Every structure is written in C-alpha cells, then in structure tokens.
C-alpha cells in the first residue's frame with residue numbers, strides 16, 4: 068500500500084482512489100475502514116480475491132437491453148456472457164430476479180411486444196426502466212449483489 072496514511076486520516080469519510088482496481092467490479096474509488104479498503108461501488112474488501120476455484124454465487128437478473136427503439140427483456144445468471152452474445156446498443160437496467168419476474172414483465176408489457184422477448188421502447192417502458200435505473204448503474208448493482216453474496 069503506497070498511499071500516505073496522513074492524508075487518509077484527514078478525510079476519513081470521503082472516498083479516495085483505491086490502491087488498484089476493485090477485483091470484483093473494477094471500481095477505482097473506495098473508503099478506508101479500520102485496516103482495509105472497501106470499494107465504494109460494490110462494498111467488496113479491497114485485496115480479497117474471489118476464489119478462482121469456486122464458482123461465483125448465482126445471481127439471477129432480468130436485463131433490459133435496448134437496440135434502436137426496441138428493448139429485449141430477458142433473464143440470465145451469467146449476464147456478462149449473455150449480453151456479449153446479443154446485439155444491442157445499450158444496457159438499460161438490471162433487476163434482480165429470475166424467470167418468474169421475467170414472465171411477469173413480459174405480461175405487464177404484453178401490448179408492446181414485437182416478437183420473442185423484444186418490446187417497443189415506448190414512454191411507458193421508458194418510465195419503468197428509469198424507475199429501476201434510479202437504483203444505480205446496472206453493472207455496479209450487479210457487483211454489489213455479487214459482493215453481498217460472496218460475503219454472506
């Protein structure tokens with residue numbers, strides 16, 4: 068750890084640059100609590116490396132992926148891999164939930180359904196996404212859920 072402790076003591080409640088990127092979410096800001104740095108984005112303890120031999124905890128998410136004026140509402144437990152395989156312009160939001168929640172959303176927006184899991188991005192759907200999105204950046208949320216599950 069190369070950061071000067073003197074500087075840290077003067078601003079104990081502020082976030083500061085982590086000594087390196089967070090191993091879980093890649094975040095670069097954190098707070099220093101007791102003898103450890105804690106990532107400001109996902110609350111992972113800096114320096115703790117998720118055990119590479121153990122599978123990451125299962126976090127099911129419902130994702131909202133925009134492509135042009137359409138949105139795909141789907142679910143995955145491996146969103147990084149899943150999203151990489153779907154052509155899209157933008158990840159709008161994540162909700163924590165599995166197929167049950169996904170099916171509920173599909174019913175809720177049934178009138179906007181274009182085909183498959185794609186829905187027309189109307190003001191109604193935009194509003195819904197904005198509400199979920201107010202909880203935070205989707206990847207930061209995902210990292211926070213992972214972090215909490217790993218610490219449990």
Ligand SMILES: [Zn+2]
Pocket residue numbers: 089090091092093094106107108109110111210
């Ligand atoms: Zn983090």
